[in-house]
Amino acid sequence: MKRSVRIRMSIGMTAACSIFTLITMLAGFAQAEFPERPVTIVVGFDPGAASDITARTLAAGAERQLGKSFVIENKGGGAGTVAAALVANAKPDGYTLVAIPNVAIVDTPLMQKVTFKPLKSFTPIIAHSAAEHTALIVKVDAPWKTFKEFIEYAKKNPGKVKYSTSGVGTGMHVAMEVIAKKEGIKWVHVPYKGAAPATTALLGGHVDACSAGIGYQPQVKAGTVRMLADHGRKRQPAFPDVPTLMELGYDFYNDTVHAILGPAGLPPDVLKRLEAALTKGVETPEFRSAQEKLFLDPVSMGSKEYERHLKEKWTRTEKEFKELGIIKEAATQPE
Amino acid sequence: METLQSLWYGFSIALQPENLFFCFVGSVLGTLVGVLPGIGPVGAIAILLPITFKLSTTGAIIMLAGLYYGAMYGGSTTSILVNIPGEAAAVVTCMDGYQMALKGRAGPALGMAAFGSFIAGTLGIVGLMLFARPLSQFALKFGPHEYFSLIILGLTFVTYLSHGSMVKAVMMCFFGLMLSNVGLDPITSSPRITFGILELFDGIGIAPVAMGLFGVGEVLVNLEKTISTQIVKTKIRNLFPSKLDWFQSRWALVRGTLIGFFLGILPGGGPVLASFLSYGVEKRFSKEPEKFGTGAIEGVAAPESANNAAASSSFIPLLTLGIPPNVSLSILFGAFLIHGITPGPFLLKDHPDVFWGVLSSMYVGNVMLLVLNLPLIPMWVQVLKVPDRFLYPLILLFCLIGAYSMNNSVFDVYIMIIFGIIGYLFRKFQYEGAPLVLAFVLGPLLDLNLRQALLVSEGSFLDFFTRPISAVTLGLALLLLLTSVFPFVMKRVQKYREATEDEQV
Numbered sequence: 001m002k003r004s005v006r007i008r009m010s011i012g013m014t015a016a017c018s019i020f021t022l023i024t025m026l027a028g029f030a031q032a033e034f035p036e037r038p039v040t041i042v043v044g045f046d047p048g049a050a051s052d053i054t055a056r057t058l059a060a061g062a063e064r065q066l067g068k069s070f071v072i073e074n075k076g077g078g079a080g081t082v083a084a085a086l087v088a089n090a091k092p093d094g095y096t097l098v099a100i101p102n103v104a105i106v107d108t109p110l111m112q113k114v115t116f117k118p119l120k121s122f123t124p125i126i127a128h129s130a131a132e133h134t135a136l137i138v139k140v141d142a143p144w145k146t147f148k149e150f151i152e153y154a155k156k157n158p159g160k161v162k163y164s165t166s167g168v169g170t171g172m173h174v175a176m177e178v179i180a181k182k183e184g185i186k187w188v189h190v191p192y193k194g195a196a197p198a199t200t201a202l203l204g205g206h207v208d209a210c211s212a213g214i215g216y217q218p219q220v221k222a223g224t225v226r227m228l229a230d231h232g233r234k235r236q237p238a239f240p241d242v243p244t245l246m247e248l249g250y251d252f253y254n255d256t257v258h259a260i261l262g263p264a265g266l267p268p269d270v271l272k273r274l275e276a277a278l279t280k281g282v283e284t285p286e287f288r289s290a291q292e293k294l295f296l297d298p299v300s301m302g303s304k305e306y307e308r309h310l311k312e313k314w315t316r317t318e319k320e321f322k323e324l325g326i327i328k329e330a331a332t333q334p335e
Numbered sequence: 336m337e338t339l340q341s342l343w344y345g346f347s348i349a350l351q352p353e354n355l356f357f358c359f360v361g362s363v364l365g366t367l368v369g370v371l372p373g374i375g376p377v378g379a380i381a382i383l384l385p386i387t388f389k390l391s392t393t394g395a396i397i398m399l400a401g402l403y404y405g406a407m408y409g410g411s412t413t414s415i416l417v418n419i420p421g422e423a424a425a426v427v428t429c430m431d432g433y434q435m436a437l438k439g440r441a442g443p444a445l446g447m448a449a450f451g452s453f454i455a456g457t458l459g460i461v462g463l464m465l466f467a468r469p470l471s472q473f474a475l476k477f478g479p480h481e482y483f484s485l486i487i488l489g490l491t492f493v494t495y496l497s498h499g500s501m502v503k504a505v506m507m508c509f510f511g512l513m514l515s516n517v518g519l520d521p522i523t524s525s526p527r528i529t530f531g532i533l534e535l536f537d538g539i540g541i542a543p544v545a546m547g548l549f550g551v552g553e554v555l556v557n558l559e560k561t562i563s564t565q566i567v568k569t570k571i572r573n574l575f576p577s578k579l580d581w582f583q584s585r586w587a588l589v590r591g592t593l594i595g596f597f598l599g600i601l602p603g604g605g606p607v608l609a610s611f612l613s614y615g616v617e618k619r620f621s622k623e624p625e626k627f628g629t630g631a632i633e634g635v636a637a638p639e640s641a642n643n644a645a646a647s648s649s650f651i652p653l654l655t656l657g658i659p660p661n662v663s664l665s666i667l668f669g670a671f672l673i674h675g676i677t678p679g680p681f682l683l684k685d686h687p688d689v690f691w692g693v694l695s696s697m698y699v700g701n702v703m704l705l706v707l708n709l710p711l712i713p714m715w716v717q718v719l720k721v722p723d724r725f726l727y728p729l730i731l732l733f734c735l736i737g738a739y740s741m742n743n744s745v746f747d748v749y750i751m752i753i754f755g756i757i758g759y760l761f762r763k764f765q766y767e768g769a770p771l772v773l774a775f776v777l778g779p780l781l782d783l784n785l786r787q788a789l790l791v792s793e794g795s796f797l798d799f800f801t802r803p804i805s806a807v808t809l810g811l812a813l814l815l816l817l818t819s820v821f822p823f824v825m826k827r828v829q830k831y832r833e834a835t836e837d838e839q840v
Binding site: 053189 | 680
């Protein structure tokens with residue numbers, strides 16, 4: 001009797017254990033869906049760039065939602081195209097993503113041949129910030145008080161006005177060429193490496209104007225430079241008196257949008273989880289504050305919307321570049 | 336008087352336990368980052384940046400600034416011990432520092448590097464405190480023309496960076512300039528010498544080149560030697576600089592500090608150029624220039640004081656104009672912005688606590704770094720006692736990891752290996768790496784500024800000679816070139832005369 005009880009008990013225990021094991025195994029299988037391990041975000045610029053700071057802050061908030069951590073890797077170079085090429089060739093399992101602005105997928109590939117197909121190699125996931133409020137600035141002691149005065153001077157003195165930008169083919173360069181084209185102005189472009197040296201050149205009086213990248217705002221507030229025109233779609237809340245190029249009658253706004261993408265062919269459920277997690281990351285106060293401090297505007301585009309945006313931007317930019325003579329043919333085929 | 340009061344106020348902030356802690360963490364991490372080849376202050380500051388979001392503004396900036404100048408201390412360690420520059424500003428320190436180590440004088444070299452760094456760093460802060468405003472205006476006067484002339488002056492120093500043949504040094508210089516042209520053209524953005532390789536579009540990185548030429552090259556050359564002639568056998572003498580060392584280095588320290596301080600203010604110039612130029616100047620002024628490259632202590636004191644003074648003074652444009660002069664400080668600029676403070680003309684007025692707190696913390700940080708680094712010297716010297724069969728594979732391993740970790744790029748590792756082989760061949764045929772590295776660093780600046788200058792002056796070269804700063808700099812370059820070429824030519828002429836006289840006889 002005693003013995004049979006014991007046997008029965010052990011059988012029962014074994015059965016219970018096996019069932020428990022089975023359940024945990026099944027549960028294990030059920031949990032084997034994405035993500036099993038940390039997700040890597042390759043940032044297309046060196047540490048400290050807007051892409052980098054936004055990606056790091058965004059990841060910190062998205063981790064809570066995703067349940068796994070994000071690893072940030074910096075792979076600067078080729079204005080973001082090196083990282084883009086790397087991720088374009090990565091396995092589309094959702095564990096390798098890239099953080100770059102749309103410029104790395106559209107503008108740069110239009111000018112230089114890249115190894116990926118800009119509109120085919122990626123699964124757009126989320127676009128979170130726009131860096132559109134670049135601007136035309138002059139020194140505060142310059143004779144031109146308004147955009148109009150500046151343009152009139154430039155028209156009367158062909159080849160005299162020199163302007164600095166952070167590089168060829170940047171939105172800031174295109175903006176100046178769009179103006180020149182419409183007004184028939186001849187002015188001299190002096191490209192610098194980055195927005196800071198371009199602004200410095202203006203402060204030192206080595207150029208007459210600067211088509212400045214994000215980061216000039218403190219100088220305006222400090223009263224060392226004057227803003228003549230804003231490149232954004234709308235006026236900047238901090239500088240409500242400065243007109244946009246659109247208002248001034250030019251068909252141009254700076255369309256630089258920071259985004260996160262994966263390789264083409266991400267499974268729909270993986271894409272959904274990533275999109276949800278990253279959207280949560282955008283909504284944190286930390287991210288909003290970083291955005292504000294970097295003078296970025298919040299943008300909220302999901303996967304489908306951003307895909308459409310990229311297609312539109314490609315067509316528009318290709319046309320713009322050809323008209324302005326920056327390129328003759330697109331250097332890369334989009335698909 | 337007012338300055339003293341402000342400084343007192345600054346110390347009251349910097350010495351708060353919390354800020355003291357951040358200063359310590361920053362300095363320690365900076366030293367570490369400097370010692371490890373590959374990862375430099377730029378990467379480290381960026382990685383730490385998100386962590387500082389939660390800290391107080393002053394605390395955050397104190398820590399990140401500590402990391403930046405701390406890296407200048409650490410950079411010399413591997414240069415001296417194993418001939419691998421820990422970061423670009425420490426390339427010159429290899430030349431005499433490593434030779435000193437080979438002679439068993441690693442201790443004094445490390446000690447002089449630490450003291451030199453401390454003295455120059457501290458004097459740099461004094462300068463920053465007293466002359467920040469007028470000097471920042473001076474820095475703005477430097478446009479493309481002035482930079483171009485300054486770089487030309489820098490390149491004439493190439494002849495001083497070489498121990499042997501001047502012709503070979505000039506060859507190396509041009510090779511360096513060629514290499515620096517790989518990548519996208521800075522004006523038109525069209526690719527040059529890239530062979531369609533995507534990784535080359537951004538050019539070749541300085542770190543893999545320097546680690547390859549110096550570190551890997553050194554290891555390969557040593558593989559040829561038999562075990563018996565190793566450093567192990569050299570008795571490691573005193574651990575700290577002697578009275579004689581101090582006496583010999585006194586002017587090198589002063590001149591290095593001055594050169595570093597002025598070049599540090601200029602956007603784009605920075606610690607690297609300062610370290611090279613100060614070395615050249617020392618050799619020029621030295622009564623025994625032939626001593627350089629064989630383990631002269633001045634050759635360590637000058638560049639090490641220069642790069643630290645430059646690190647201090649590079650804060651001037653950032654704090655007074657709101658212009659970051661180099662990449663590390665760009666990230667620091669970002670850190671300021673994220674904390675809601677805009678560095679620039681109004682910083683001192685609107686946030687005196689941050690301004691003076693950070694400034695005072697730099698004094699504290701430099702003392703900490705000295706206290707931290709001196710006891711480490713006996714430990715570092717022990718590294719040289721590691722038998723070569725363990726040390727060399729370890730050096731190779733660290734170089735490989737360092738090259739990879741910069742950009743997580745295998746391509747950089749290949750670059751380093753290729754330059755390791757080139758470095759080996761250089762040594763076999765007695766070419767020197769330093770002129771190449773100097774030209775390589777200055778090449779992109781030369782290219783960009785020359786073409787910007789020509790755009791600004793509408794194609795006229797005349798402006799180089801009519802702008803005062805540019806003209807004086809070019810004149811100085813010409814003078815230097817003549818005085819260094821003259822003896823060389825005279826020697827040849829002498830030889831030729833003797834030869835013809837012999838024939839006549």
